[in-house]
Amino acid sequence: MSRVDFLFMCRWGPLSDVRLTPPSHSLTLCPVYAEQRDPEFGWTGEHRQLRETVRGLLAERAPVSRSRELAESGARHDAALYSALAEQVGLQGLALPERFGGYGGTLLDLAIVAEEMGRVLYGGPFFPTVALAAPALMASADEEACAEYLPRIADGSVTATLAVVEGSGVWSPDDVLTVADAGGRLTGAKFPVLDGVDADLLVVAARGPEGISLYVVEGGAEGLQRSALEILDGTRRMGRVTFDATPARRIGAPGHGWAAVTQAREVASVLMAAEQVGAMAACVELTAEYARTRRQFGRLIGSFQGVKHRLADMAVRLEMSRSAAYWAAWQDPGTEEFAFGAGTARSFCSEACLQTGQDTIQLHGGIGFTWEHDAHLYLRRARADMTVLGTPAQVRAELETTVLAAAAELEPTVATHSIEVPA
Amino acid sequence: MTVTLPVELPADDAELADAVASWLRQNLPADWLAAVEAGDRATVERIRADRDRAAAWFDVLGEAGLATPTWPREHGGLGLTADRASIVSEQLVRYSAERPNQDFVGLALAGPTILEWGTDEQKAARLPALARGRELWCQLFSEPGAGSDLAALSTRAVQQEDGNWLVNGQKVWNSYAHLADFGLLMTRTDPAAPKHRGITYFLLDMRTPGVEPRPLKQMTGDAEFNETFLTDVVIPDSARLGPVNQGWAVAITTLMQERNGLSGRPAVGPGASDALVARAVATGAWRDPLLRDRLVSAFVEERSLQMTTIRSFVAAGSGAPTAEGSIRKLAHATLSEKLGVLGTELEPDGAIAWDAHERPAAVEQFLAMKTYSIAGGTSEIQRNIIAERVLGLPKDPDPERHTPFQERSRG
Numbered sequence: 098m099s100r101v102d103f104l105f106m107c108r109w110g111p112l113s114d115v116r117l118t119p120p121s122h123s124l125t126l127c128p129v130y131a132e133q134r135d136p137e138f139g140w141t142g143e144h145r146q147l148r149e150t151v152r153g154l155l156a157e158r159a160p161v162s163r164s165r166e167l168a169e170s171g172a173r174h175d176a177a178l179y180s181a182l183a184e185q186v187g188l189q190g191l192a193l194p195e196r197f198g199g200y201g202g203t204l205l206d207l208a209i210v211a212e213e214m215g216r217v218l219y220g221g222p223f224f225p226t227v228a229l230a231a232p233a234l235m236a237s238a239d240e241e242a243c244a245e246y247l248p249r250i251a252d253g254s255v256t257a258t259l260a261v262v263e264g265s266g267v268w269s270p271d272d273v274l275t276v277a278d279a280g281g282r283l284t285g286a287k288f289p290v291l292d293g294v295d296a297d298l299l300v301v302a303a304r305g306p307e308g309i310s311l312y313v314v315e316g317g318a319e320g321l322q323r324s325a326l327e328i329l330d331g332t333r334r335m336g337r338v339t340f341d342a343t344p345a346r347r348i349g350a351p352g353h354g355w356a357a358v359t360q361a362r363e364v365a366s367v368l369m370a371a372e373q374v375g376a377m378a379a380c381v382e383l384t385a386e387y388a389r390t391r392r393q394f395g396r397l398i399g400s401f402q403g404v405k406h407r408l409a410d411m412a413v414r415l416e417m418s419r420s421a422a423y424w425a426a427w428q429d430p431g432t433e434e435f436a437f438g439a440g441t442a443r444s445f446c447s448e449a450c451l452q453t454g455q456d457t458i459q460l461h462g463g464i465g466f467t468w469e470h471d472a473h474l475y476l477r478r479a480r481a482d483m484t485v486l487g488t489p490a491q492v493r494a495e496l497e498t499t500v501l502a503a504a505a506e507l508e509p510t511v512a513t514h515s516i517e518v519p520a
Numbered sequence: 521m522t523v524t525l526p527v528e529l530p531a532d533d534a535e536l537a538d539a540v541a542s543w544l545r546q547n548l549p550a551d552w553l554a555a556v557e558a559g560d561r562a563t564v565e566r567i568r569a570d571r572d573r574a575a576a577w578f579d580v581l582g583e584a585g586l587a588t589p590t591w592p593r594e595h596g597g598l599g600l601t602a603d604r605a606s607i608v609s610e611q612l613v614r615y616s617a618e619r620p621n622q623d624f625v626g627l628a629l630a631g632p633t634i635l636e637w638g639t640d641e642q643k644a645a646r647l648p649a650l651a652r653g654r655e656l657w658c659q660l661f662s663e664p665g666a667g668s669d670l671a672a673l674s675t676r677a678v679q680q681e682d683g684n685w686l687v688n689g690q691k692v693w694n695s696y697a698h699l700a701d702f703g704l705l706m707t708r709t710d711p712a713a714p715k716h717r718g719i720t721y722f723l724l725d726m727r728t729p730g731v732e733p734r735p736l737k738q739m740t741g742d743a744e745f746n747e748t749f750l751t752d753v754v755i756p757d758s759a760r761l762g763p764v765n766q767g768w769a770v771a772i773t774t775l776m777q778e779r780n781g782l783s784g785r786p787a788v789g790p791g792a793s794d795a796l797v798a799r800a801v802a803t804g805a806w807r808d809p810l811l812r813d814r815l816v817s818a819f820v821e822e823r824s825l826q827m828t829t830i831r832s833f834v835a836a837g838s839g840a841p842t843a844e845g846s847i848r849k850l851a852h853a854t855l856s857e858k859l860g861v862l863g864t865e866l867e868p869d870g871a872i873a874w875d876a877h878e879r880p881a882a883v884e885q886f887l888a889m890k891t892y893s894i895a896g897g898t899s900e901i902q903r904n905i906i907a908e909r910v911l912g913l914p915k916d917p918d919p920e921r922h923t924p925f926q927e928r929s930r931g
């Protein structure tokens with residue numbers, strides 16, 4: 098044994114159990130969204146128009162001051178605006194297939210909407226309904242259930258949510274303890290659940306006789322108890338939901354619930370990353386504007402390098418996040434690329450967004466620490482987002498297989514590694 | 521016989537990649553192709569190191585326009601947009617058919633600067649040779665007294681009665697100047713004007729008498745960069761690039777290209793972190809959950825940077841690079857340091873001692889990790905550029921911005 102081998106052994110033990118294995122290219126295609134055909138990052142006129150329309154509407158009816166107002170009063174949301182989003186712009190059904198009352202758009206279209214919503218911290222039932230419950234229903238591939246629920250989601254008459262985690266915060270099948278009996282009655286508890294107290298429909302992951310399946314529980318079901326939780330981010334309410342032999346309808350193939358949860362979570366991860374991009378863009382603009390106008394020591398604070406450099410780093414994080422979020426949105430749901438993009442975006446954007454919230458407060462000084470200033474609303478949202486779909490560290494652990502596969506592919510196809518030489 | 525590329529390149533990205541790949545398979549010398557396909561890195565390196573063979577190959581590559589895909593067709597390119605050109609580069613890298621690292625200054629800096637500012641004669645004289653890899657270029661910008669504050673350079677050029685210029689001064693940190701055929705040279709031509717307004721830019725023939733590069737040993741132990749002494753160097757006026765005293769504007773073209781070009785691979789694919797992961801598996805470090813998290817984190821960051829490069833190339837199309845390039849340059853520099861340190865931690869003894877012939881790659885990467893945070897403009901300078909040009913913050917005070925150069929303070 099060479100000295101190096103010996104050292105390897107001492108430090109990390111024998112080398113038998115981890116091996117680089119080339120990736121298996123088995124793709125399970127998920128029918129969730131229309132295929133995205135435009136070249137990556139090639140924005141079309143329609144994309145721009147959609148963005149403008151949504152931005153204009155939100156600026157008028159849901160600026161961040163309105164998000165604050167709703168959060169402070171403990172309100173769930175502005176129900177009239179929710180209806181208007183469905184009836185006038187069709188946002189809830191934007192990316193749903195036409196046969197289910199949607200407009201057949203792509204996930205990319207929805208990501209543009211999410212970014213605009215993130216800018217103004219638009220909250221309430223939109224995200225749990227459109228980004229979590231609808232993709233879970235679609236991923237269940239249960240045509241009958243989709244035909245029953247999705248058109249009502251699309252027209253804004255029904256809100257829904259997806260209930261998976263049970264207090265541990267970890268998205269893992271092992272952590273699903275809620276059980277379904279042979280008659281489809283659920284017993285257990287889910288928390289925190291986004292919009293858990295008020296959602297009309299709960300799509301629930303529960304352990305049935307054949308393994309984990311998805312179940313739909315109607316809001317008024319017997320044995321269903323829902324209580325509000327105190328929350329860090331007031332723009333998205335959360336609840337604890339308990340089931341006690343609660344009647345539920347199983348959807349999709351029995352035992353295939355976790356696959357559907359995973360697909361829904363990937364879609365939600367991309368949309369949340371897009372929201373975070375919007376939030377970060379708002380923070381960078383707000384902070385740059387402040388630095389261009391606030392004076393101390395007889396100069397604009399934006400002329401101090403300590404301020405400039407922190408803002409420059411914020412801009413770097415924003416641009417990298419935007420790329421990660423939209424690269425993922427440009428992939429086709431159900432592909433390995435999409436899963437990888439979703440994880441990458443979630444890991445990168447979540448951490449970037451939290452740091453951006455901190456920096457925004459820092460560069461505003463005392464005013465940034467006040468209740469009145471919007472900065473803390475962005476910080477609260479950033480922290481809540483980090484946990485809601487599983488922590489960035491959990492996401493990175495899930496990416497390990499992909500990363501190992503990429504490393505395994507390195508040698509044979511790329512013979513030399515090219516780096517640029519600096520001048 | 522050389523098989524030519526189709527004149528009409530496919531509009532579809534995947535088809536373009538296929539067209540380039542199939543061109544490479546038909547034109548690469550058989551043993552080269554075989555070694556690439558077998559993943560026989562040593563043989564590929566040996567063939568590439570053979571100067572005559574490399575030169576013959578770069579001639580074929582240049583003839584096809586593939587070494588300079590963004591250049592217009594009449595100057596030996598393919599007229600592709602930045603994002604489509606990166607598809608070409610990606611295939612060249614896959615087949616180890618790309619031009620070597622030393623050509624960065626020639627291909628990425630000299631070519632585009634000459635395209636923008638050169639006379640027809642200059643373009644005709646230099647671009648074909650650049651495209652075919654017949655000339656090596658270096659950058660003679662930095663001086664002992666002018667680094668970040670590049671406009672403070674003092675190498676003096678004085679026009680003689682015959683129209684030629686007489687140049688005296690000293691440059692420093694000039695990568696490959698000791699091997700180069702030509703240099704991008706910035707000089708002071710009007711000391712009575714404020715510093716940005718008295719600079720003139722030249723294309724210097726490095727064989728001119730009085731040009732003396734002396735290699736400097738770097739912290740890595742290599743000696744790639746030089747100090748370059750210029751003593752009574754006579755440069756013909758035909759070698760001037762752009763108008764007299766407007767060399768700063770010419771230099772901006774070069775600097776923008778440089779930042780734009782220093783952000784790593786313009787495609788979502790294998791990068792430096794993949795290699796670290798492979799190494800971590802080999803050493804067993806992969807089993808440490810903390811290291812694993814940092815590796816995946818670096819992997820995520822590198823891929824996000826690659827995605828940013830693609831996005832910015834798509835946005836740029838055929839346009840000139842903008843200050844946005846500084847965002848990627850800065851991100852690349854930060855990542856490079858992160859990977860440099862992480863790499864050593866994957867070695868069981870931290871890459872501090874090794875047996876002869878077993879020197880881990882981590883040692884080189886660790887010692888080179890500070891390259892990008894200094895070369896091509898330091899990270900502080902990139903942050904200033906982002907803050908001022910992208911975010912609209914006030915410019916840093918420069919008390920001597922409007923002072924005639926000859927009256928400035930020194931130090």
Ligand SMILES: Cc1cc2nc3c(=O)[nH]c(=O)nc-3n(C[C@H](O)[C@H](O)[C@H](O)COP(=O)(O)OP(=O)(O)OC[C@H]3O[C@@H](n4cnc5c(N)ncnc54)[C@H](O)[C@@H]3O)c2cc1C
Pocket residue numbers: 402519520658659660661662663664666667668669692693694695696745891894895896897898899900901904916
């Ligand atoms: C590997 C390598 C290769 C290189 N190759 C070439 C080459 O081929 N050709 C060439 O011409 N040059 C080359 N350079 C030189 C490089 O461009 C300069 O080193 C760089 O621009 C910094 O200049 P300086 O070394 O004079 O440092 P200085 O400008 O003296 O900087 C010292 C420190 O002060 C900081 N600083 C300076 N000004 C400011 C400011 N306004 N705000 C905040 N901080 C500031 C810097 O960031 C740095 O931390 C190379 C450098 C390296 C390391």
